[in-house]
Amino acid sequence: MGVHHGSVLRILRDAGPLSRAELARRSRLSPTTLTHVTAQLLRDGVIMETETHPAGQGAIGRPAQALRIVREARVVAGVNIGAGHVELTMADLQAATKGWRSFGFDAKGTEPRALVREVARQLTELSDEIQLDRSRLLGIGLSVPGPVDAGRRIVQAAINVGWSHVPIADLLEEEAGQPVVVEHNVSAMALAESRYGIGRDVPALLFVYLRTGLGAGLVIDGTLFRPGGHGAVELGHIQMTPKGALCACGNRGCLDTFVCEAALKRAAGIKGAAPEQLMARVEGNGPAWEAIVGHLTTGLASAVNLLTPDLIVFGGHLGEAPESLFQRLRRDLPPRIMPHVRDLLDIRPSSFGPAAGVIGGATVALEHFFYGGGLH
Ligand SMILES: [Zn+2]
Structure with missing residues (x-):
């Protein structure tokens, strides 16, 4: 999967379903490239053929063939670490959540390693609870209370939990056995609101x-x-x-x-x-x-x-x-x-209420592992 796949998926996420002609116009991809990309996405089951009625005609007129995202085809985990509390959820390709867990921890006395171990344990339980097919899980998006490095791996400083330069993505990857991407919590919330909420x-x-x-x-x-x-x-x-x-x-x-x-x-x-x-x-x-x-x-x-x-x-x-x-x-x-x-x-x-943090985490994972062309 590459950058063109990510671009086609983003267009379908924001404006789908779309006809192939409209998708070609918006993506500016050559017919050959677009055919290749959509064929692969169809094979992977992340988009599907559907029928749509041309704009302005309502339900009248002959329906046209279109492509849309299969939102339940893949899942990401969204995790929000706050000062003394953690929330977790699973989310589909449009960031709709399924399942919810939260737990408290001692903000001043908990080692990052011990905390991510508990996060990994809770994610496993949540997956079982919602009977998640693990092969559909793309990765984990982690929202943290402090700025993170450019590679989205390290928390540079999180005063509320006493962290400085903590390689939180590496730690959670080791414990959970899933790829992880990390983002500053309020930035993640802003992105979620912009992609899936009132800021579209x-x-x-x-x-x-x-x-x-x-x-x-x-x-x-x-x-x-x-x-x-x-x-x-x-x-x-x-x-x-x-x-x-x-x-x-x-x-x-x-x-x-x-x-x-x-x-x-x-x-x-x-x-x-x-x-x-x-x-x-x-x-x-x-x-x-x-x-x-x-x-x-x-x-x-x-x-x-x-x-x-x-x-x-x-x-x-x-x-x-x-x-x-x-x-x-x-x-x-x-x-x-x-x-x-x-x-x-x-x-x-x-628009997400108390779920803004976890949906933020899920949004960051979707951007990184799916809409950025990182599908695997
Ligand atoms: Zn200050």
Whole structure:
């Protein structure tokens, strides 16, 4: 399989079913190459012949022959490692999930090797549970809370779990016996939303995720923004005031020190684990709510002026925030951003809810092992 296979598959994923003529037009492949590529994909069972009605004719008129992806022909595993919790799922070629597992771990005291061993064990159990035909499994996509190297193998730094330069893909490959690709968690979420969620027709999408800390990921024209090859948009470390509290990054007064899970829990008077709908609990504390919304608005205004996203997608605690937060931001943000961006910008919760992380992992695996032409 090669680059042409990946390109044909991507076109069918985004616009299929398509006639061979339309596929030829969009792929710009020669008739010979296209015939060769589609024959091989048909043989592998990842695309199939189907009938479609030409656009504009509804169900009237003679159906035409077309090609479409067989979404259940292959499967990837999506894994999301957070600060003290892991979620796992299996996903088809359109990132629809089947099965779900999660488990907790000690974020400060768990060796990466021990953690991936448990991930591998849970993946085996999940495969059995959904009676997965292992020959259809392409690989594992791992979403992690920190920037990763350009080769998508190594976590460079994940402060929340105390990791520095951990070769997490190699470790999991050894334990699970499957190919693994790794990506920064919020970047993976942004990519998932852009491929399979509410960002499909959006030129620039900024995903903002709030759990332990505040992170972001950016997709521009379908491409994940990975500055320096490692890709993490450090929205949480925009400095709000040089004399603020010390941040985990070593600087002072970062946005992350004002808008993070610990700050939300303090404002809501909650000790222990963060409950669901945490933002709604904070809203009851008027002054603290105003301060948090104010800092968030300031940080987002800077991000919008620098990155000009058409859509900001909220995940984690922000994704389940009360509608009043979205209303506030839609009102307060426009006057603070450049006039030409005001009318374009929309802010919405993630279409994947709490599954954004695992679907992000699955999306990265699909990109790498299937739509990139890496099918094997
Ligand atoms: Zn910081």
